[in-house]
Amino acid sequence: MSEPESARAVLADAWGHIPQTRETTAGLGSFTRLRIERIISIVVGLGSLVLGTQAFLAALGPSFQEKPEWHLPLVLMTFVPLAGMIVACLIGRGVRIAAGIYAVIYPVALLLWPLATTGGAADHVAQPWIWYLVNVATVASVLAFALPLQIVWTVGLPILFGIVRLIQGDFAQLYWFSVALDVSFALILGAMLLTLGWVFRSVAANVDETRARAVQSYAQAAAADAAEQERVAVAALMHDSVLAALIAAERAHTPRQQTLAVAMAREALTRLANTEQDSEEGSDEPRDAASIADDIERAALELGVSVRAERLITEHAPAMPGRAARALVLAATQAVANAAQHAAGSGLAVSVEGDDDPSRVVITVRDTGAGFDLERVPHDRLGIRASIFARVAAVGGTSTIDSDANGTTVRLEWREASS
Secondary structure, three states: OOHHHHHHHHHHHHHHOOOOHHHHHHHHOOHHHHHHHHHHHHHHHHHHHHHHHHHHHHHHOOOOOOOHHHHHHHHHHHHHHHHHHHHHHHHOOOHHHHHHHHHHHHHHHHHHHHHHOOOOOOOOOOOOHHHHHHHHHHHHHHHHOOHHHHHHHHHHHHHHHHHHHHHHOOOOHHHHHHHHHHHHHHHHHHHHHHHHHHHHHHHHHHHHHHHHHHHHHHHHHHHHHHHHHHHHHHHHHHHHHHHHHHHHHHOOOOHHHHHHHHHHHHHHHHHHHOOOOOHHHOOOOOEOHHHHHHHHHHHHHHOOOOOOEEEEEOOOOOOEOHHHHHHHHHHHHHHHHHHHHHOOOOOOEEEEEEEEOOEEEEEEEEEOOOOOOHHHOOOOOHHHHHHHHHHHHHOOOEEEEEEEOOEEEEEEEEEOOOO
16 A cells, blocks of 8 residues: 555544544434433333332232132233333333333233133222233333324223223123223323323434534534634745745845745745644654653643653654654543543553554553443544544554443554554
């Protein structure tokens, strides 16, 4: 691969670490919705735990209404998927699947209820244990299904329960009033739960849409501002260096004037060649690993963090280009800032390694904070993607982040290109 192609590949890799417009919008579009869904699932899990416990205690009592040979199968059939749904809601994993399974299993148990109670002594006053779970199945449909099916479950389950109870009582007139009250209560409560879920989700969707538009507008404004700044910088460069050098060359008649014109032309060419360099990256003068460690300590101190970088540097460790060194320092500084902000600087440690075999420089930033899930970092948060991953990749380096409950480790590595 030629040198220009290699440079383009490095820049493409760096750009790939920063989310583009469509992906950024997609990530923003679910930011609030995901949190609302998590809150809903926790509330549903706790409510289902309370009602499920009440129903389970009633099922274990001596006055259950189904026949003995049906009792245990129905209890297992109802409460095992309910327990799975409660666990899924509380841990936030597999909620839709677990809720969908329970929402389907419960009406099946209701349909089997007349068979399970055939010939048994019916009681129009005492509620069967399966009654307590009608609205639990309703709210399970809110977690698992689309809005049309939620409406079907909210209306259909109370009515199905009423029909089942009337069948159990042979449609005796004594049952009609109590069944009507039960069905009405379940319909009203189910409608409230369905409405609350719909309202919260609608509000979350509107917030996400507004937030995405705001970020998009900000990005467009930032791009316009950057373009304007670049135009001003180019105009200043053309006026101060290029045009001045051309005018000096045109008016150079004496050897001294010609020497001055050559110097001005050389300066103009140098500035033109450096226009693609980030002003933050500094000069390209070679830097050794020890000076990189010093820069990290100084940058951390400017953030209000006092840290001593451990130096693991061999005698013949390679020097690296200044821009690459500066990029690693800035990325490490961002990692230190993240540790100070999100982990309160707990167990913060920095090490700088310089090896001559292989020729490389490795910077490691560790903390013992609570850690985080990189996949769940919102797409518009560029502190990691742009300031660490993309910045290091842009100078031909690599970066990795390992994080769990025991802490976070950021590893930055740059290797000397093989000849």
